[in-house]
Amino acid sequence: MELRHLRYFVAVAEERSFTRAAERLHIAQPPLSRQIQQLEEDLGVVLIEKGCRPLRLTEAGQFFLDHAKPLLDQLRDLRTMTQRVGKLERTLSVGFVASTLYGQLPEIVRRYRERYPEVEVTLVEMTTVEQLAALKEGRIDVGFGRLKSEDPSIRRILLREERMVVALPPGHRLAQRDAGVRLTELVGENLLLYPKAPRPSFADQVLAVFSETNLTPGRVTELRELQIAIGLVAAGQGVSIVPESVQGMHHGNVVYRRLEDKHAFSPILFSVRHMDRSPELEALLATVYAIYDDLGIAYQKEHL
Numbered sequence: 507m508e509l510r511h512l513r514y515f516v517a518v519a520e521e522r523s524f525t526r527a528a529e530r531l532h533i534a535q536p537p538l539s540r541q542i543q544q545l546e547e548d549l550g551v552v553l554i555e556k557g558c559r560p561l562r563l564t565e566a567g568q569f570f571l572d573h574a575k576p577l578l579d580q581l582r583d584l585r586t587m588t589q590r591v592g593k594l595e596r597t598l599s600v601g602f603v604a605s606t607l608y609g610q611l612p613e614i615v616r617r618y619r620e621r622y623p624e625v626e627v628t629l630v631e632m633t634t635v636e637q638l639a640a641l642k643e644g645r646i647d648v649g650f651g652r653l654k655s656e657d658p659s660i661r662r663i664l665l666r667e668e669r670m671v672v673a674l675p676p677g678h679r680l681a682q683r684d685a686g687v688r689l690t691e692l693v694g695e696n697l698l699l700y701p702k703a704p705r706p707s708f709a710d711q712v713l714a715v716f717s718e719t720n721l722t723p724g725r726v727t728e729l730r731e732l733q734i735a736i737g738l739v740a741a742g743q744g745v746s747i748v749p750e751s752v753q754g755m756h757h758g759n760v761v762y763r764r765l766e767d768k769h770a771f772s773p774i775l776f777s778v779r780h781m782d783r784s785p786e787l788e789a790l791l792a793t794v795y796a797i798y799d800d801l802g803i804a805y806q807k808e809h810l
């Protein structure tokens with residue numbers, strides 16, 4: 507059994523079609539069918555049920571698929587990591603979700619650059635979902651995001667849980683008091699939710715906080731990004747729920763009030779390829795913790 511047999515079989519099983527798999531693999535269909543036949547002969551078991559459309563896997567085929575996929579993921583990571591280790595220049599490509607720019611991200615990167623001037627740091631704004639694909643393809647080395655997705659080839663470290671706050675126009679009744687706001691007081695409002703796409707995203711975390719509190723927002727307007735939501739709050743179009751650090755984005759016509767509900771938190775996660783234990787990443791994580799120590803931000807230390 508060769509690696510190409512695994513790649514070919516996974517493509518056929520995922521596409522549920524020889525035609526689509528052949529297109530995906532950029533090969534003709536007859537050689538693809540021959541390779542799968544060879545694989546079945548080599549294993550001495552049937553992997554794909556005969557004469558079924560759409561194509562169905564046998565129990566052995568499903569077992570083979572479940573174990574072949576992680577092997578191919580590992581192979582891809584091995585390739586990316588070997589290329590990274592073999593590079594002479596030291597680089598660190600960081601993916602981040604926009605809201606972390608208002609939190610500690612600028613200070614983390616500033617301090618890291620000051621301490622490790624020999625490392626070329628690149629920053630790329632992307633959603634958490636985009637970060638996962640970029641990590642796997644080796645386009646970034648670390649992602650700062652907010653979604654707790656389950657992906658066996660990615661290691662996630664929870665840096666901290668950040669409180670959510672509500673952004674209100676200054677004339678709003680809830681802005682007249684200094685005390686925090688409860689979600690139940692927001693159900694009659696036009697909720698300005700971002701980002702509209704791709705999903706899942708921070709938008710779904712906000713909706714989840716409503717449902718975990720047994721509430722449903724009355725009216726929802728989905729927007730492309732955070733800056734638009736804040737601009738529309740300033741214009742009096744509605745209210746928006748944002749991570750606490752966004753308060754750093756000062757806007758004359760927006761005030762922020764703390765959300766008191768116990769579920770109103772959004773995690774900040776550090777995601778890396780499972781095998782990656784490079785010194786650049788160790789140093790970046792240590793920089794995050796050093797800043798948390800300086801600012802008195804609570805966290806639970808983890809190692810790569």
Ligand code: BEZ
Pocket residue numbers: 606607609610611614650665666751774794
């Ligand atoms: C933070 O605000 O805690 C943070 C932001 C970006 C990266 C890491 C941490």
